[in-house]
Amino acid sequence: MxxxxxxxxxxxxxxxxxxxxxxxxxxxxxxxxxxxxxxxxxxxxxxxxxxxxxxxxxxxxxxxxxxxxxxxxxxxxxxxxxxxxxxxxxxxxxxxxxxxxxxxxxxxxxxxxxxxxxxxxxxxxxxxxxxxxxxxxxxxxxxxxxxxxxxxxxxxxxxxxxxxxxxxxxxxxxxxxxxxxxxxxxxxxxxxxxxxxxIVRAARVEQIALRGDLSADMQTGIITAVVSVTGLLEKPLTGELSLYVHETRQRTRTSVQIGRGANRLQTDVVVVSPRLWWPVGHGNQPRYTVTANLEVQGKSIGRTTRRIGFRHVRVNQEKHPAVGTYFIVEINGKPIFV
CATH class of the missing domain: 2.60.120.260 (Galactose-binding domain-like)
Structure with a gap:
C-alpha cells in the first residue's frame, strides 16, 4: 500500500x-x-x-x-x-x-x-x-x-x-x-x-470503483470492480485483482497485466438470486459487503470495501389508454409513489 x-x-x-x-x-x-x-x-x-x-x-x-x-x-x-x-x-x-x-x-x-x-x-x-x-x-x-x-x-x-x-x-x-x-x-x-x-513504488492506484447490476429478470446480480492504475516501470507488471463478497463468501481472482502509464483493470462476480433492495415502506434494504484488492509482487497496492445493493428501476412511459403517456416509477417491477 x-x-x-x-x-x-x-x-x-x-x-x-x-x-x-x-x-x-x-x-x-x-x-x-x-x-x-x-x-x-x-x-x-x-x-x-x-x-x-x-x-x-x-x-x-x-x-x-x-x-x-x-x-x-x-x-x-x-x-x-x-x-x-x-x-x-x-x-x-x-x-x-x-x-x-x-x-x-x-x-x-x-x-x-x-x-x-x-x-x-x-x-x-x-x-x-x-x-x-x-x-x-x-x-x-x-x-x-x-x-x-x-x-x-x-x-x-x-x-x-x-x-x-x-x-x-x-x-x-x-x-x-x-x-x-x-x-x-x-x-x-x-x-x-x-x-x-x-509514496508509491511499482504502480499507483488512482481509483477503485465498485458497482452492482441486476439482470432484467432480477434473478442474477453482477458485482463489478474497475480499477484505474498507473504503471511506473518500463516493463509490464503481473498482478492479481480479487473480489470478495462477504455474505456469500464468493471470491474471484483475476490475473492482470499493468503496463507503463494508464491502465484500466476489471473483474466481476455473479450473485445468483440476490436479495433485492426496496424503498423504505416497501421492503427491506439488504446490501452486500464487497472487498476489492489489487496485489502486485505479492503486496496489496490498493484495497477498498463497499456495500452494494441490487434493485431494478424503470420509468414507465407507456401510452395511456385515454391520452398522453404514463409516468410511473417502478422499483423491482412494482409501482412506487414518489
Missing part, C-alpha cells in the same frame, strides 16, 4: 488583487512575508475562513452576499510546509488534491508542478523530482474561475444576461454558485477536498 503524508489542517492564506507588480516572486519566496496572512483550514473554503477571521460577515444573511462579491474577484494564495522523507531509488511521490475550486496553479519549492481547473476531478501529479529531503514549501495559487474564463465567449449559449459576466458554461464547478432560484450568486473558491502526498 502507498505511504500517505496528510497535508490537511492549517495552511496560511492571503489575497492579492493582481495590481502589485511581480506578485509571484514575492509570494513564492522561501522567506515570504506571512505577517498579513491568516490561518485557513484545508479542506475548506475562503469564505468560511474569512468569516472565522472576522473579515467577512455571514454571506447568507441579508444583503451580505453583495459585500462578499470581492472574494470571487480576487487571487488567493494558500501556503504550507511539509516534511518529505528520503525516497528510495524506486519510490515515486504523488501530490493528490481531491477538489480544487477552481483555477489553480500548484508550486513546490518555487517551481510550478501543475495547473488544474476542474472541481469535479482530482488533481494528481508526480512530484518526485521537485522534492527535497526535509522541509518543502507547497503553494496553491487559486481563483474562482472568473479570470480563467475571461477570454471565453458567451455568445450563442442562450444564457441570461448575468451569466455573460461569469461565463458559467466554461467553468467546471458547482453551477448553483453562479446563482439559482434558491441561492444568490456566490462563487466559491478554495481547496475543498483533502490534500495528501502518496
Amino acid at each position: 502507498a505511504k500517505l503524508i496528510d497535508l490537511n489542517g492549517t495552511w496560511k492564506l492571503r489575497w492579492d488583487d493582481g495590481q502589485r507588480g511581480d506578485r509571484l516572486p514575492r509570494l513564492l519566496h522561501p522567506n515570504a512575508d506571512l505577517s498579513r496572512a491568516w490561518d485557513a483550514v484545508v479542506p475548506g473554503d475562503v469564505h468560511l475562513d474569512l468569516c472565522k477571521a472576522g473579515l467577512l460577515s455571514e454571506p447568507t444573511l441579508g444583503l451580505n452576499v453583495l459585500a462578499a462579491r470581492w472574494v470571487e474577484e480576487t487571487l488567493w494564495h494558500y501556503r504550507r510546509t511539509f516534511h518529505s522523507p528520503n525516497l528510495a531509488a524506486d519510490e515515486h511521490a504523488w501530490l493528490v488534491m481531491e477538489e480544487l475550486d477552481l483555477a489553480a496553479v500548484i508550486y513546490i519549492n518555487g517551481q510550478e508542478v501543475a495547473r488544474h481547473a476542474n472541481a469535479f476531478y482530482p488533481c494528481q501529479v508526480d512530484v518526485t523530482n521537485h522534492l527535497v529531503v526535509g522541509e518543502n514549501i507547497l503553494v496553491i495559487d487559486i481563483e474562482s474561475g472568473l479570470f480563467h474564463a475571461r477570454d471565453r465567449s458567451a455568445d450563442g449559449l442562450g444564457l441570461t444576461i448575468d451569466n455573460h459576466l461569469t461565463k458559467r458554461p466554461w467553468l467546471r464547478k458547482p453551477q448553483f454558485s453562479h446563482g439559482w432560484d434558491w441561492s444568490p450568486r456566490l462563487l466559491n473558491v478554495g481547496i475543498h477536498g483533502p490534500v495528501r502526498l502518496e
